[in-house]
Amino acid sequence: MKSFEFNVQRFLLGRLERGDDVLDGLTDFCRCNGVDVGHIEGLGAIERGGVGYYDHEGRVYHEIRFDEGMEIASLVGNISRKDGEIFLHCHVTLSDSEGRCFGGHLLDGNVAVACEFTVAVLEGAAPERTHDEDTGLALW
Ligand code: ZN
DSSP, rough: OOOOOOEEEEEEEEEOOTBBBBHHHHHHHHHHHTTTSSEEEEEEEEEEEEEEEETTTTTEEEEEEOOOEEEEEEEEEEEEEEEEEEEEEEEEEETTTTTOOOEEEEOOOEEEEEEEEEEESSSOOEEOOOOOOOOSSOOO
């Protein structure tokens, strides 16, 4: 087990514009606001999008795509660094018109109808993600 300790430096609220890519928009927001390390939560709706499922045996992400409007029932993630760049790792729960939920890793291609979010900006140096041999993932 690894642990890191930070104090909260700032707490930000933001909103994406209609048509924004959720992951790109959140990453841009963090970059523009000088967020190096933090925690992010959000909610809203998308026109279309998708989630990823990591097959840990095959070490590959499977994409599950949705071509319909869905609620972002919940989005949660963290902000750190990978390859020297800001990196958001977010998971999302999307719900359809009947309330059925699908969840997983937030992929590119989730087109926002609306997305409101909060970012807890932490004080200090961001952990850097590196390749983890056991899982095949980039971890702290
Ligand atoms: Zn993930």
